[in-house]
Amino acid sequence: MKTMLTFLASAASAGHLLAATALAPLSLHPENPHYFLFRGQPTVLITSAEHYGAVLNRDFNYVKYLHTLAQDGLNNTRTFSGAYVEPQGAFNIERNTLAPAPGRFICPWARSDVPGYANGGTKFDLHRWDEDYFRRLKDFLATASRYGIVVEMNLFCPFYEEAQWRLSPQNAINNIQGLGTVPRTNVYTLDKHGGLLAVHEAMTRKIVTELKDFDNLYYEICNEPYFGGVTMAWQKHIADVIVATEKELGVRHLISMNIANGKAKVTDPHPAISIFNFHYAFPPDTVAMNYDLNKIIGDNETGFKGTNDTHYRMEGWAFILAGGGLYNNLDYSFTVGFEDGTFAYHAKQPGGGNPDFRRQMRTLSQFIHSFDFVKMRPARELVKGGLPDKAHVQMLAEPGRQYALYLFGGKEAQLQLDVPAGTYSVQWVYPRTGQKTPAQPVRHEGGLLTLATPAYEPDIALRLVRAQP
CATH class of the missing domain: 3.20.20.80 (Glycosidases)
Incomplete structure (x- = not known):
């Protein structure tokens, strides 16, 4: 190429x-x-x-x-x-x-x-x-x-x-x-x-x-x-x-x-x-x-x-x-x-x-x-709670493997996501500055996954990708 x-x-x-x-x-x-x-x-x-x-x-x-x-x-x-x-x-x-x-x-x-x-x-x-x-x-x-x-x-x-x-x-x-x-x-x-x-x-x-x-x-x-x-x-x-x-x-x-x-x-x-x-x-x-x-x-x-x-x-x-x-x-x-x-x-x-x-x-x-987005579909319904008042959220997902989320509004959130059990890499991206947090592994045992955002204003994005076995 x-x-x-x-x-x-x-x-x-x-x-x-x-x-x-x-x-x-x-x-x-x-x-x-x-x-x-x-x-x-x-x-x-x-x-x-x-x-x-x-x-x-x-x-x-x-x-x-x-x-x-x-x-x-x-x-x-x-x-x-x-x-x-x-x-x-x-x-x-x-x-x-x-x-x-x-x-x-x-x-x-x-x-x-x-x-x-x-x-x-x-x-x-x-x-x-x-x-x-x-x-x-x-x-x-x-x-x-x-x-x-x-x-x-x-x-x-x-x-x-x-x-x-x-x-x-x-x-x-x-x-x-x-x-x-x-x-x-x-x-x-x-x-x-x-x-x-x-x-x-x-x-x-x-x-x-x-x-x-x-x-x-x-x-x-x-x-x-x-x-x-x-x-x-x-x-x-x-x-x-x-x-x-x-x-x-x-x-x-x-x-x-x-x-x-x-x-x-x-x-x-x-x-x-x-x-x-x-x-x-x-x-x-x-x-x-x-x-x-x-x-x-x-x-x-x-x-x-x-x-x-x-x-x-x-x-x-x-x-x-x-x-x-x-x-x-x-x-x-x-x-x-x-x-x-x-x-x-x-x-x-x-x-x-x-x-x-x-x-x-x-x-x-x-x-x-940065995603294999061809395999992803709109999945806003997988966001189950934790949003600030009047916040706007969108998400793409290949369930169980990769999730891309955008949140506008508020200054912090406790996101609740419907995600299968597994180990995931969590990284936050600041859309205004382009800054990223270091990717951190999170072990999820099943049910709703709760993720606390860093402080942000007015928007933040999430890159959540399942770790390879």
């Missing part, structure tokens, strides 16, 4: 696009499809990543950004295709990477010779591709591959307000074909799109074809399709386009569907969907609600809980320890000029993120990957 990764690093640094590396794309783990299999290893995707503009914003140094993610021990990023772009100042985001400066926006469609794009430069030709864009996109994937980072390629996004629709190449005011003379709420439909469906199909086929050789990739059909008039029929149609295109290419990448903010029960899922993503998913009830799908349940956007680390750390730990397979904190400290994630944003930013928070996410990643 080490030899293969060394080869990938040298290939990417030489500017190759990693074709014919013989690596299978990211997939569901065959033994437990709630988790990923990536380059032969069981994998949970955990990150704190930029606001999706790394490719479409010409000024963003994605090489420095991806290097930072890798140094911070994170393994996922999310990027938008350019079918959607934001104006500066949108959502009160300071130095928004999804809002390029005038004339600095790049997307799949080539520019024409006709002046008049709403944010600088000429209008777009929806019948021609911008090869500079695809070179940038593929180099982004190649660089991420070198660092072992999986890319969520988000194809589309609804237009929340007229301000975003005004900047879209799909709007008739911005393309020479005059396509898109429809309300923004009709764009992503099968019957009211005004000729744009063929544009969506062509862009999907083009991106899927260009990225066919990358293993560090999955596709998300549409960000937050529960806004802006996006129909489920249209989403399923785009999924069919991905599947048909990849069938012709002889490859298969995972496909994600963004389901809801918070929680929702998935009904009548498209058979090609392998990842069901939610936003702002705390408490993580949506994992249990959809666990019987036997697919990845992800939380791939956070925010609107202030700029302090505490909530977003809690959301990540709770979601993963509830059985989720993916967590992506939306990190606003990554901006143009601060691709090392050190930008100090204003206090009213709609989310958080900073170097210290990313270290907290590295602790989470190291914690879950």
Whole structure:
């Protein structure tokens, strides 16, 4: 494995696009499809990543950004295709990477010779591709591959307000074909799109074809399709386009569907969907609600809980320890000029993120990957008592062998766990600092196992593993 990764690093640094590396794309783990299999290893995707503009914003140094993610021990990023772009100042985001400066926006469609794009430069030709864009996109994937980072390629996004629709190449005011003379709420439909469906199909086929050789990739059909008039029929149609295109290419990448903010029960899922993503998913009830799908349940956007680390750390730990397979904190400290994630944003930013928070996410990643988690299942019911008032607890377990517990709230606890008799190694982890207590053996004679936590505030994690006979 080490030899293969060394080869990938040298290939990417030489500017190759990693074709014919013989690596299978990211997939569901065959033994437990709630988790990923990536380059032969069981994998949970955990990150704190930029606001999706790394490719479409010409000024963003994605090489420095991806290097930072890798140094911070994170393994996922999310990027938008350019079918959607934001104006500066949108959502009160300071130095928004999804809002390029005038004339600095790049997307799949080539520019024409006709002046008049709403944010600088000429209008777009929806019948021609911008090869500079695809070179940038593929180099982004190649660089991420070198660092072992999986890319969520988000194809589309609804237009929340007229301000975003005004900047879209799909709007008739911005393309020479005059396509898109429809309300923004009709764009992503099968019957009211005004000729744009063929544009969506062509862009999907083009991106899927260009990225066919990358293993560090999955596709998300549409960000937050529960806004802006996006129909489920249209989403399923785009999924069919991905599947048909990849069938012709002889490859298969995972496909994600963004389901809801918070929680929702998935009904009548498209058979090609392998990842069901939610936003702002705390408490993580949506994992249990959809666990019987036997697919990845992800939380791939956070925010609107202030700029302090505490909530977003809690959301990540709770979601993963509830059985989720993916967590992506939306990190606003990554901006143009601060691709090392050190930008100090204003206090009213709609989310958080900073170097210290990313270290907290590295602790989470190291914690879950220290287990043979493919054999574990959600097991909060095995916590029988001893919790502080209003505390939140989640636990994964392979009963009798390994237990991973996260506790938020209070300052100490006398946990009572339903654990079989045996000798176990007990180790406590502080999610905020990453500090660990020395592992201590505990002999349990049967019944409820009582474990006294060390003092903590506001959260602590437990690694309980049965000693080998």
